[in-house]
Amino acid sequence: MFNSILTLIRGRAHEAEQAFIDRNAVPLLAQQIRDAALGIQSAGRAVAIAVAQNEQEKSHYSAILSRIADLETRAVAALQKGSDELAREAAEAIAQLEAERDASEKAQTQFTQTIGRLKATVRASETRLQELQRGERLARATQQTQKLSVACDDNSGLASLDEAEETLARLQAYQNRCEVAASVMKEMDAASRQASIIEKLANAGFGAPLGPSADDVLTRLRQRMNSVA
Structure with a gap:
């Protein structure tokens, strides 16, 4: 019984939560879109940083190649003059630089792959964000239309009309x-x-005259008396 009560309470809480979300769906959507836009901006900055780091790595790589080429030239000159010790030191330095060169190549490859993925993610996210923004505008317009429809359908309003x-x-x-x-x-x-x-x-x-006068009436009465006599 107790478990059933707890299940019912959780069910009512879930329904209340969903009802609250439904009533506030438009402002909730707007805030989620703002959060998403900030996330996309952060991802864009990450892409820019990765590109800048890759450019630095490329410059470092070019410098390594130049140093290797210079040391190789000097080592050959030392060998030609019988300076084997100097040539060995140069060879050791060249070996270290070549290891650094290989590491730089791997770093550039990783940067390139990472930058490609980040750019693709940002582009896709921007497209989705634009769709969401259009959807939000449509949702707001629909909400306003529904409010207007409810106001028009209000019986008290119609009665007033x-x-x-x-x-x-x-x-x-x-x-x-x-x-x-x-x-x-x-x-x-x-x-x-x-x-x-x-x-x-x-x-x-x-x-x-407009009608009979008193004189006319007396005249008529006299005529009647005379006729009777």
């Missing part, structure tokens, strides 16, 4: 009603002023 559209529609309808009412009021006011002027003119005897 709906409410705003309804408010605008009501406002526009109200403004339209106000414009129509104002237009009607202007027309009614103009018609009222015209009717008032016509009424004044008719009452003053200018033009046909």
